[in-house]
């Protein structure tokens with residue numbers, strides 16, 4: 308059969324139900340094959356958005372997301388999406404068309420060396436040069452993307468390969484020499500960790516996105532309750548434990564709460580699970596948790612000791628290791644520590660000015676109040692940090708954000724992907740005006756496919772987060788951060804696309820606008836919240852400072 312048809316059959320065999328992408332000459336055979344398939348293809352308006360949508364789909368479901376693009380510019384447009392997924396360990400398979408094999412290297416029309424370009428931002432990538440290896444390649448790609456530490460895998464498909472004639476013989480099992488993720492933690496190391504836990508007086512668990520990826524939330528809660536230990540998370544770990552749980556303190560780092568940051572800084576033991584100690588999380592590394600011994604559990608051995616000195620390394624899958632570790636733990640009360648943390652919690656709550664002006668934090672609090680169960684995606688900047696601070700996540704995969712690469716323009720297409728996966732859930736993109744403009748064309752996709760994503764723009768008419776830095780550290784020299792677009796109407800733009808647009812100028816209008824938006828389930832809705840322009844995100848740990856050197860605002 309035609310290789311393109313075999314490829315689509317292989318995708319069906321992998322259980323793929325949705326693909327996001329844009330066709331072109333080099334991948335037209337595959338699209339032709341897709342015509343006869345039950346797989347739903349969602350035609351996005353930009354390839355970057357296709358990859359973010361597949362990524363949002365993957366993060367919301369735990370399944371591998373799939374995106375298609377043609378060769379050359381189609382392929383290069385995927386790079387930001389792929390790098391975003393790579394930094395956040397999201398399982399993706401991206402397929403790109405390529406010029407026929409005979410033309411590769413000739414600067415042919417729409418030729419780009421996409422395997423070369425994406426080498427540093429893919430977990431693995433392939434250029435299929437032999438039609439007979441196509442199906443094995445697909446099988447491997449799905450296996451690699453979703454196992455161990457997940458990540459994006461790219462398959463580049465020369466046009467003549469997709470046109471070739473092959474047998475459909477899909478390999479049921481895969482055995483890759485040199486790729487055997489270590490899932491079981493070493494028993495001796497697990498026992499050593501347990502001993503440290505039993506000895507510690509101020510243990511803190513730091514949960515990262517790896518907990519969510521390995522479906523280890525239940526095990527995490529059980530361990531925290533058994534020790535008992537307070538849990539702080541990274542941005543990516545939001546949702547690893549319900550943020551309403553009395554032991555959960557929310558996220559730490561540059562814009563984490565004071566109480567969460569103080570707690571990890573005073574710990575005598577940090578049990579880090581599935582986190583990579585990013586600089587946004589640790590603050591100045593040399594000043595991070597100075598009194599603590601560190602246990603680090605991670606499926607990727609390359610993460611251990613990379614940024615932070617580790618006393619007990621455990622390479623393995625979080626779910627397995629936590630389940631094992633808890634067996635060696637006995638409950639031990641640590642009253643003094645518990646009181647101290649709870650005191651911090653009372654003394655330093657997250658707060659903002661409440662003077663009746665329209666503040667971004669208020670908008671997010673209202674979204675949370677009305678739809679605590681919504682899937683929330685974010686763009687990047689102040690909007691992202693306020694969303695992380697004020698939306699209390701209750702389950703894994705509920706909060707979706709570009710943590711590692713910090714990609715403006717991620718949130719909206721990611722929301723689209725999550726909404727495709729869960730058509731009956733409310734999906735809200737918390738956006739900045741700058742970020743939303745970066746993939747605004749996807750309104751067309753959402754209208755076309757009746758994807759009812761709600762976009763809440765916290766519109767400060769600034770590249771807000773950069774402006775905040777300029778205010779605090781560059782003497783208010785607002786170089787290239789003012790988006791002078793008072794006359795611009797997101798409401799009208801939304802309507803121009805066929806979506807619903809709403810403008811909100813006052814605090815008193817917020818609730819009604821949100822209620823109106825949440826009623827609409829057959830069209831995307833854009834709410835333009837014209838918030839206080841100079842609002843800043845606090846608390847804030849300046850770059851290069853330790854986590855307890857915190858700037859705060861008088862409220």
Ligand SMILES: Cc1ncc(C[n+]2csc(CCOP(=O)(O)OP(=O)(O)O)c2C)c(N)n1
Nearest residue numbers: 688689690713715739740741742770771772
């Ligand atoms: C693609 C991309 N370009 C530039 C940046 C640098 N950057 C980080 S935050 C930010 C401002 C974001 O502005 P906006 O989307 O309006 O959100 P706000 O901070 O105002 O909430 C910029 C430009 C980025 N993260 N991503």
